[in-house]
Amino acid sequence: GAGVSQSPSNKVTEKGKDVELRCDPISGHTALYWYRQRLGQGLEFLIYFQGNSAPDKSGLPSDRFSAERTGESVSTLTIQRTQQEDSAVYLCASSIQTGRTDTQYFGPGTRLTVL
Amino acid sequence: LAKTTQPISMDSYEGQEVNITCSHNNIATNDYITWYQQFPSQGPRFIIQGYKTKVTNEVASLFIPADRKSSTLSLPRVSLSDTAVYYCLVGGPTGTASKLTFGTGTRLQVTL
Numbered sequence: 001g002a003g004v005s006q007s008p009s010n011k012v013t014e015k016g017k018d019v020e021l022r023c024d025p026i027s028g029h030t031a032l033y034w035y036r037q038r039l040g041q042g043l044e045f046l047i048y049f050q051g052n053s054a055p056d057k058s059g060l061p062s063d064r065f066s067a068e069r070t071g072e073s074v075s076t077l078t079i080q081r082t083q084q085e086d087s088a089v090y091l092c093a094s095s096i097q098t099g100r101t102d103t104q105y106f107g108p109g110t111r112l113t114v115l
Numbered sequence: 116l117a118k119t120t121q122p123i124s125m126d127s128y129e130g131q132e133v134n135i136t137c138s139h140n141n142i143a144t145n146d147y148i149t150w151y152q153q154f155p156s157q158g159p160r161f162i163i164q165g166y167k168t169k170v171t172n173e174v175a176s177l178f179i180p181a182d183r184k185s186s187t188l189s190l191p192r193v194s195l196s197d198t199a200v201y202y203c204l205v206g207g208p209t210g211t212a213s214k215l216t217f218g219t220g221t222r223l224q225v226t227l
Binding site for chain 2: 106
């Protein structure tokens with residue numbers, strides 16, 4: 001079946017502009033995660049959705065970052081007034097809630113470059 | 116918050132067994148240990164998960180001592196295609212995602 005998809009695959013923007021990153025999880029997966037991965041670095045947790053609600057937003061680095069999820073499917077990560085330090089690959093993952101640490105299925109990521 | 120520590124990099128020859136250890140001294144009672152593999156320009160991929168003792172699947176084994184403060188991913192007879200970054204993840208049941216912590220990753224380089 002279809003995996004997690006993300007769009008766009010690459011995004012180049014100018015400093016100060018807003019960007020929207022999209023994630024389409026695997027159908028039926030109630031949990032959705034966003035991560036940030038800077039070049040050569042590990043994964044940095046940003047936010048987690050259970051259904052349409054976000055129990056934990058503590059990983060969002062600043063108030064310029066926001067995310068929403070509608071219909072227990074698509075999620076959008078929005079970065080306002082982008083800065084050069086926002087340049088990274090943004091990864092989305094989804095999982096089925098099983099009551100234990102769920103296997104996360106990752107998308108290919110969106111590579112964001114802020115000039 | 117369970118912090119994990121892994122070696123930054125490892126080198127191996129094709130056909131050898133590779134063991135990558137992850138330290139997680141502050142692991143909580145409900146936490147599981149999961150390992151992921153990441154190739155360049157791709158998202159991480161699940162390899163194996165365990166809670167205690169030993170778990171084995173078709174690609175790897177996971178060894179967890181009784182105190183659960185560390186875990187070892189064992190890859191038997193690695194090939195060139197196993198060259199990747201391996202991440203150790205420690206976390207609790209769904210609903211505690213804020214405690215999901217990926218390690219810094221171990222970059223495994225396999226050569227002939």
